[in-house]
Amino acid sequence: MTMVTIEAAKAAVKAGSATELAERHYDLIAAEDGPNGKGINSFLALSRERALAQAARVDSGEVTGPLAGVPIGIKDVLTMVGSPATAGSKILEGYRPPYDATAVTKLEAAGAVLLGKLNCDEFAMGSSNENSAYGPVKNPRALERVPGGSSGGSAAAVAAGFAAATLGTDTGGSIRQPAAFCGVVGVLPTYGRVSRYGLIAFASSLDRVGPFTANVADAATMLSVLAGKDPLDATSADRPVDDYVGALAKPVAGLRIGVPEEYFGEGLDDDIRAAIERVLDRLQAQGCELVKVSMPHTKYGIPAYYVLATAEASSNLSRFDGVRFGLRSKESTTLSSMYRKTREEGFGPEVKRRILLGTYALSAGYYDAYYRKAQQIRTLVTRDFLQAYEKCDVMIGPVTPTPPFKLGEKTDDPLQMYLADVYSVAASLAGICGMSVPCGTTRDGLPIGVQVMGPHFGESTMLRVGLAVEAMQERAV
Amino acid sequence: MSAVSVEEVRRVAELANLELTAEEEPRMQHDLNAILDYIAQLSEVDTTDVEPMAQVGAMLGASTDFDGAALRADEVRASIDRRAVMAAAPESDGRFFKVPKVIER
Numbered sequence: 001m002t003m004v005t006i007e008a009a010k011a012a013v014k015a016g017s018a019t020e021l022a023e024r025h026y027d028l029i030a031a032e033d034g035p036n037g038k039g040i041n042s043f044l045a046l047s048r049e050r051a052l053a054q055a056a057r058v059d060s061g062e063v064t065g066p067l068a069g070v071p072i073g074i075k076d077v078l079t080m081v082g083s084p085a086t087a088g089s090k091i092l093e094g095y096r097p098p099y100d101a102t103a104v105t106k107l108e109a110a111g112a113v114l115l116g117k118l119n120c121d122e123f124a125m126g127s128s129n130e131n132s133a134y135g136p137v138k139n140p141r142a143l144e145r146v147p148g149g150s151s152g153g154s155a156a157a158v159a160a161g162f163a164a165a166t167l168g169t170d171t172g173g174s175i176r177q178p179a180a181f182c183g184v185v186g187v188l189p190t191y192g193r194v195s196r197y198g199l200i201a202f203a204s205s206l207d208r209v210g211p212f213t214a215n216v217a218d219a220a221t222m223l224s225v226l227a228g229k230d231p232l233d234a235t236s237a238d239r240p241v242d243d244y245v246g247a248l249a250k251p252v253a254g255l256r257i258g259v260p261e262e263y264f265g266e267g268l269d270d271d272i273r274a275a276i277e278r279v280l281d282r283l284q285a286q287g288c289e290l291v292k293v294s295m296p297h298t299k300y301g302i303p304a305y306y307v308l309a310t311a312e313a314s315s316n317l318s319r320f321d322g323v324r325f326g327l328r329s330k331e332s333t334t335l336s337s338m339y340r341k342t343r344e345e346g347f348g349p350e351v352k353r354r355i356l357l358g359t360y361a362l363s364a365g366y367y368d369a370y371y372r373k374a375q376q377i378r379t380l381v382t383r384d385f386l387q388a389y390e391k392c393d394v395m396i397g398p399v400t401p402t403p404p405f406k407l408g409e410k411t412d413d414p415l416q417m418y419l420a421d422v423y424s425v426a427a428s429l430a431g432i433c434g435m436s437v438p439c440g441t442t443r444d445g446l447p448i449g450v451q452v453m454g455p456h457f458g459e460s461t462m463l464r465v466g467l468a469v470e471a472m473q474e475r476a477v
Numbered sequence: 478m479s480a481v482s483v484e485e486v487r488r489v490a491e492l493a494n495l496e497l498t499a500e501e502e503p504r505m506q507h508d509l510n511a512i513l514d515y516i517a518q519l520s521e522v523d524t525t526d527v528e529p530m531a532q533v534g535a536m537l538g539a540s541t542d543f544d545g546a547a548l549r550a551d552e553v554r555a556s557i558d559r560r561a562v563m564a565a566a567p568e569s570d571g572r573f574f575k576v577p578k579v580i581e582r
Binding site for chain 2: 095096097098099191192204205231235297299300302303304306307314318321322323324325326327328332333334335336337338339340341343344347349352353355356357359360363369370372373374375376377378379380382386414415418430431456
């Protein structure tokens with residue numbers, strides 16, 4: 001199993017053709033992704049016709065760009081004309097969206113060959129990809145273990161070399177955590193940096209679109225294609241886009257690296273702790289200054305997140321009612337029973353659980369105690385970050401408290417599953433950017449990711465530090 | 478805060494247009510109580526005079542546009558073909574969504 005970099009994909013296009021490269025990737029997916037191969041189950045649908053048409057345009061020279069001919073996969077919560085969009089849910093089975101997500105449009109305009117749609121937790125709700133209505137994804141680095149979630153298929157497809165890059169989405173950790181579990185690079189851009197037009201919404205104040213890649217330079221390339229204001233997304237930021245690729249050339253010496261003490265407390269796996277400390281030591285050796293910082297509200301991140309995210313989800317998911325798209329229950333004779341039965345049949349248990357929790361938190365008598373309180377805590381969590389960034393340029397911590405767990409290990413206990421996000425939700429609440437970079441393995445050979453967290457719109461500095469972390473791994477090998 | 482009863486689970490399910498099966502109800506009741514117990518730690522934090530935060534934009538100083546100054550020009554633009562939208566519906570006559578009758582007698 002070899003990962004494919006964007007550079008390698010472009011070299012393959014040059015040596016042969018984009019069409020040949022796309023066919024090779026489809027052959028590999030056919031051989032390894034399905035039940036007759038390793039059963040990784042990362043792809044839910046292949047968009048062969050669209051991919052080969054784009055490959056032909058690249059081969060004829062009609063389409064050029066930084067991703068010309070590069071095979072890329074799309075998480076199945078983003079719309080793409082010609083392919084189903086299920087969001088990992090039965091309730092959208094058979095739905096074919098009539099428009100492209102802006103991220104999809106941008107990738108294709110940059111020359112990308114879009115291979116198909118990738119498995120994920122239902123409506124991006126989960127940390128293991130076991131909540132998909134279309135079966136779990138296996139971690140290509142350890143087939144009996146989860147790839148993380150919710151963008152499990154996106155992380156696995158890059159780790160397995162099925163695609164050179166993929167799109168995922170991150171609401172509470174859904175890019176960074178699976179990237180760490182699968183040993184790939186995953187970037188959570190700043191809130192507003194990448195358009196969400198065409199994203200099936202889970203929690204709109206938190207949802208973000210970002211890339212998975214084999215290395216940090218490729219993440220910079222992907223981000224430079226994806227970032228920018230989109231008139232179709234009012235929440236996209238009207239700010240100039242940095243030169244992310246150019247920024248990688250700058251050395252890290254002199255940068256102040258924040259080390260948040262709350263990210264190194266009880267519950268952190270020993271091997272992960274040692275790997276992160278090794279990263280910090282080496283950054284210091286390269287001339288970075290390590291600065292101890294404190295973010296005292298970190299522990300309230302998970303409870304605040306699960307109030308706010310579920311409250312928003314309960315509202316966003318009300319559109320799935322059997323009227324406009326996807327499933328409609330055949331068991332009903334009236335409108336109200338049609339709504340209820342469609343949602344009963346169409347939603348899986350975790351989605352129902354979160355809709356119930358969110359509806360409860362917003363209901364009369366509980367709004368102030370839960371929803372308003374969680375919004376106030378969100379302010380405090382965000383202030384923690386703003387204050388910390390007065391003393392440092394980026395922060396470093398673990399992505400996950402544990403290495404990838406076994407399939408089925410946490411499925412009976414939703415709260416245990418939620419705690420897998422303990423180091424990722426705070427950045428989600430605060431809207432800052434973050435990334436996971438591979439930094440070695442546990443003694444059992446399981447991937448470890450280190451989280452580099454940058455301030456709002458601080459992607460350039462974050463990627464620079466990410467590159468330094470990656471380079472030190474290669475030197476250590 | 479007191480534990481959520483099975484009646485409350487049913488009431489919230491009704492608010493959310495969900496219909497839980499007899500097997501789902503006790504499971505959801507158990508899970509909701511476990512999660513709400515965990516969430517109760519939010520009450521430890523003194524949030525007197527702390528502004529609630531809906532999303533990060535306001536805190537970054539992005540001005541909230543109440544007078545519409547940042548709206549796009551009001552010009553006619555092509556939108557998605559209605560036929561393509563209606564084709565994705567479970568039941569449609571091509572112009573309207575069809576649903577079961579609304580009023581029961």
